[in-house]
Amino acid sequence: MIEDISLCVPGDSGAMLRVPAWRLDSGRPGPRVHLQAGVHADEIAGMLVLHKLLPRLIDAAEKGLLRGCVTLVPQANPLGIGQFRQGRILGRLHEPSGRNFNRGFPESLAQDRPVGNLAAWQKALAVLAADADIVLDLHTDEQALQYVYLHQCFWPAGQDLAAALGAEVAIIWEGDSDGAFEEVVIAPWLAEGRFEGRLVSTVELRGQGDVSDALAQQDADGIYRFLCVRGLIAEPARLPSWQGRAVPIGHMETVFAPATGVLVFERELGDQVQAGECFARIVAVPGDPSSEHRLVAPQSGLMVTRHGDRLIQAGAIAAKFTGSEASSTWTSGALDP
Template sequence: MAKDISWQVTGDSGNTLQIGAWRFEGDGSGPKVHLQAGVHADEIAGMLVLHQLLPRLQACQDQGRLRGSVTVVPQANPFGIGQFRQGRLLGRFHDATGQNFNRAFDHSLAMERPASNLAHWQKSLVQLAGDADLVLDLHTDDEALPYLYLHRNFWPDGLALAAALKVDLVIVWDEGGDGSFEETIIAHADPRLAATIELRGQADVSDALAQQDADGLWAWLCVSGVIDEAAVISEWLGQVVDMGCMETVLAPCAGVLVFEKALGDEVEEGERFARIIRRPGDPGSEVVMHAAQTGRLVTRHRERLVSQGSVVAKFTGSRLSENWSGGTLDP
């Protein structure tokens, strides 16, 4: 049976919070893998994917076909998963501090005695993944095509993962600086591969999609030597884009957001793709938004009433964005 390695942390009110985790041990001839979902607790899709993957890994272990070890943390964030406000889960930021849950992992790891319960959770999560050869962190965007977020050191080694998951896009980055989980793992644990996987949008949670993604992860585990099973991965036909060439478009004003382009659509430089109605009823209050360069619409803002400065959309591009100033995309 899988080893239950669940652990507890103290919550903001002194309550005990449980983090479920399981480890499947193979014969030691394959790599060590760490799979987790829900660091942003309102990004649910990966939780269902790993939930479906667990019994398959158990059967594989029982049959003696597991070569490496696989650690699975299906719901990694016990703080965010309880942050319901008027029926809505707000799991991206920590209520007590306002901190993005996927930031400052490096600071927490550097503390001999973490200064807060949140930092203790972050340090324990990094330490759990610290000896893994292959590390995957499952997220979602607002509304999005499936894409892979990967450090340049891991490309093209990550090609098999992109192909197995059939992502539309791989975004390659060089520098971070905000202490995300992936960045901290790369800096302190030296894995063979670490990646953030964006499993479409927050509403894309279904058995069918989870099965597709679990099948993709399974195939990748097979070709990576973790599972003793033949797997065929189709040729990847997606796109690789440097982080600096991504165009992130912010709302110039508040209002009703109306998209005129669908996810995956190609746009020409200067082409209109959305508009914001500042004052419904006033035809002169519409603000039209145009593409900064030729590319493909990758993400869209999920809410249709947008505040000024919110991320409206992200596009691929073929040249460095004029708004690029370094750092990460927004994992």
């Protein structure tokens, strides 16, 4: 019933690396689901979520409740998982090339020309998800509320995912995001114009430090309920009505640090901050009161994410807010630069 479908991809040293993956296939009609975590190797929460979810899915399959099939890739990035430097994992960027692991996925999976290690890994992961109807890509932000990131073609149908997870915000995007995994998966669907029964979402499981048995179990339970509602598991499940807020990506406000210094937040995640209100300060020269920079909200909104360290570099993202109108600074592409 459970099949080991682990991938082997070339590492930066030339040695082959394993991407652990499993598939449960009922042999019955039903949705095809792909669940993965750790594309950015320093985002750990989703790895524990899928670790807890897999035994429950196996149990459902053994009881004859599984319909369709489900693939799980709990630790998707063997290139990034080895990038430890001075005791910390640096998993967002591919160190040899400086590229974001979740950008530049191949536009075509049919190409068979020689590619580098990073592209080979990206293609292998995308091929694994290519025949799925439902794809959840589990990530985390630095410090954040839980939110889901969905293309506009999946909204409002995707409210069931937001409700199942208890996500506080849904960010609705359109256009392109520089070849992120999610974009590559839905590209053929956009060409077909067929979205019924399909969904792809980047799920942001709060912040990078929010890793615990309690939170992982809560999120695994939420995904399980969602999969029941979507017909993968023949088990009744009820979802609460979703009480969060949906925000077009162009309405999200990103505030950048004007200087390097000590970052002091005056408001918390989830706080409603008014336009012009100071939510944080940067002390550029400790000891010099005149060196303080006040960071203010460009418009009224909910603080969704904030910088994880309390020493910030000029130009880094200090915080992101929901907005009720178009942001004056957003142009196009992904939410993060």
